Amino acid sequence: MLWLDQLIQGVLLGGYYAVVACGLSFMFSVMRIINLAHGSLIVLAAFAVWELASRFGIPPFLGLVLILPALAALGWGLQRAVLERSARGGVLVPLLSTFGLSIMIDNALFERYGADTRSLAPYLGDLSYDSWSITDDIAIGKLSALIFAAAVLLLGTLQIFLSFTPLGRAIRATAADRDTVALVGINARRVNATATAIATIMTGIAGTFLAMRTTFTPYAGAPQLIFAFEATVIGGTGSLWGTLGGGVLLGVAQSVGAAVNPQGFLIGGHLMFFCALFLRLALSGSGGLLWRPARRRAA
Amino acid sequence: MSRLVVERLSARHGLLQAVRDVSFELDRGEIVALVGANGAGKTTLLRALAGAHPVFAGRVRLDGIDVTDLPAEQRVRLGIALVPEGRRLFAPLTVMENLLLARSAGRSGPWTIDTVMADFPQLQPLRKARAGTLSGGEQQAVAIARALLTNPEILLLDEVSLGLSPLAVDRVYKSLNALIAAATTIILVEQDLRRALSVAHRVICLREGSVVLTGRAADTPRDRIMAAYFGTDAADAVA
Numbered sequence: 001m002l003w004l005d006q007l008i009q010g011v012l013l014g015g016y017y018a019v020v021a022c023g024l025s026f027m028f029s030v031m032r033i034i035n036l037a038h039g040s041l042i043v044l045a046a047f048a049v050w051e052l053a054s055r056f057g058i059p060p061f062l063g064l065v066l067i068l069p070a071l072a073a074l075g076w077g078l079q080r081a082v083l084e085r086s087a088r089g090g091v092l093v094p095l096l097s098t099f100g101l102s103i104m105i106d107n108a109l110f111e112r113y114g115a116d117t118r119s120l121a122p123y124l125g126d127l128s129y130d131s132w133s134i135t136d137d138i139a140i141g142k143l144s145a146l147i148f149a150a151a152v153l154l155l156g157t158l159q160i161f162l163s164f165t166p167l168g169r170a171i172r173a174t175a176a177d178r179d180t181v182a183l184v185g186i187n188a189r190r191v192n193a194t195a196t197a198i199a200t201i202m203t204g205i206a207g208t209f210l211a212m213r214t215t216f217t218p219y220a221g222a223p224q225l226i227f228a229f230e231a232t233v234i235g236g237t238g239s240l241w242g243t244l245g246g247g248v249l250l251g252v253a254q255s256v257g258a259a260v261n262p263q264g265f266l267i268g269g270h271l272m273f274f275c276a277l278f279l280r281l282a283l284s285g286s287g288g289l290l291w292r293p294a295r296r297r298a299a
Numbered sequence: 300m301s302r303l304v305v306e307r308l309s310a311r312h313g314l315l316q317a318v319r320d321v322s323f324e325l326d327r328g329e330i331v332a333l334v335g336a337n338g339a340g341k342t343t344l345l346r347a348l349a350g351a352h353p354v355f356a357g358r359v360r361l362d363g364i365d366v367t368d369l370p371a372e373q374r375v376r377l378g379i380a381l382v383p384e385g386r387r388l389f390a391p392l393t394v395m396e397n398l399l400l401a402r403s404a405g406r407s408g409p410w411t412i413d414t415v416m417a418d419f420p421q422l423q424p425l426r427k428a429r430a431g432t433l434s435g436g437e438q439q440a441v442a443i444a445r446a447l448l449t450n451p452e453i454l455l456l457d458e459v460s461l462g463l464s465p466l467a468v469d470r471v472y473k474s475l476n477a478l479i480a481a482a483t484t485i486i487l488v489e490q491d492l493r494r495a496l497s498v499a500h501r502v503i504c505l506r507e508g509s510v511v512l513t514g515r516a517a518d519t520p521r522d523r524i525m526a527a528y529f530g531t532d533a534a535d536a537v538a
Contacts, residue, residue, distance in 0.1 A: 185449060
């Protein structure tokens with residue numbers, strides 16, 4: 001029974017990781033940019049929703065909806081001001097610039113909020129601790145279930161958006177061949193800025209979930225970035241369903257690790273990450289780590 | 300009135316001047332074959348006309364509108380479509396998705412999914428196939444169809460027969476006949492002189508980035524074009 005419980009809790013936790021990973025994998029698959037400020041942006045959004053809740057009494061879910069336009073604008077500006085310029089300088093420069101950005105965000109948040117831990121749980125009422133009892137041994141937290149359902153819904157919606165809408169098609173075409181989309185009338189810059197806005201919106205949702213399910217501090221971004229990165233590597237960036245799968249595998253591995261030994265939570269996840277990494281390297285030969293890119297032509 | 304006016308156009312690859320002072324005009328419904336040896340600047344010229352390569356000097360006007368400073372995505376909206384060398388399809392996307400992307404140009408006209416499928420019947424069963432899995436000839440058909448779906452005023456075709464089997468080339472040229480019948484304005488870059496001359500009204504020969512010969516395709520003897528092509532007879536140079 002213990003194992004079944006760990007499995008269920010791991011799957012539910014995986015839903016959260018999928019949301020955390022979504023923005024990171026989306027940006028990598030569309031623009032080949034690994035955004036090291038991803039974790040910091042998650043925490044920034046968490047503080048924004050917390051600020052609205054604590055200062056103005058705005059419920060967290062409403063607060064999230066309110067900050068979404070600001071997040072989209074932030075993503076658009078980030079692409080135009082930082083990512084686009086640094087991507088022109090090669091693969092390494094975006095890593096450095098987003099790393100610098102994450103340091104700036106973390107320390108600005110620390111300046112403003114100090115080292116106190118905070119949470120959105122007090123603003124959620126019963127939802128933060130309530131659960132359904134399935135058997136005597138197994139209970140499912142309502143918040144965990146809600147986050148998992150939201151993860152499936154979000155990633156599913158985003159995948160359908162990418163697959164079937166004109167903008168989704170334009171995003172995939174730009175990812176496949178940035179130079180050629182202009183020939184069919186697509187403005188690649190605008191498409192990439194839109195994609196970054198979508199990624200930061202997903203980041204904001206992840207930040208809200210982080211603040212709801214646990215406590216956070218200004219420096220809480222780094223572990224979120226690691227979880228996002230691990231889920232992305234495990235699941236691949238070929239599709240968002242892969243990201244969901246990667247998140248679930250990571251969650252289950254951590255949960256099982258914790259059942260083996262109370263200290264085993266992170267180690268279980270890291271082991272899963274390394275197994276996935278070796279498998280990918282073995283299967284793809286000299287190909288990329290995160291996915292096998294579609295055949296690209298030199299210009 | 301001329302549809303497309305190119306005035307003293309120059310384009311560079313770094314320090315190399317690939318297109319030098321090229322001027323010509325193109326009328327509605329006219330088909331021009333752009334010929335020349337490898338490295339003569341044909342592809343760079345087409346890409347500069349489409350906005351895919353920066354213009355170093357000179358002007359490009361379409362129906363009196365100066366498009367020289369417009370990026371490629373805006374030139375497509377005005378009606379200049381390029382079928383690039385090497386096809387450049389979006390490989391992970393399906394054939395249908397590749398075609399639907401052309402709607403981004405926001406131009407309506409005679410070309411719709413149904414009409415291109417009628418002219419390129421070989422694409423009908425491949426609608427759902429990934430573009431990257433297609434044969435070269437099929438990919439070329441998709442690339443031309445994609446350009447047509449932007450309903451261009453002027454179609455720039457770069458090396459449509461490169462790397463294709465003779466059979467596939469026949470099919471592509473058969474489809475081109477439908478465009479010619481529809482009086483589409485075309486600039487055609489082609490290595491195969493015989494094929495190029497069979498469809499073109501006019502021929503422009505480039506050598507080392509400069510126009511060395513222009514003339515009506517029907518009146519220009521092949522050996523004169525060959526001489527200009529290889530630069531074996533300097534007396535033939537016509538600027």
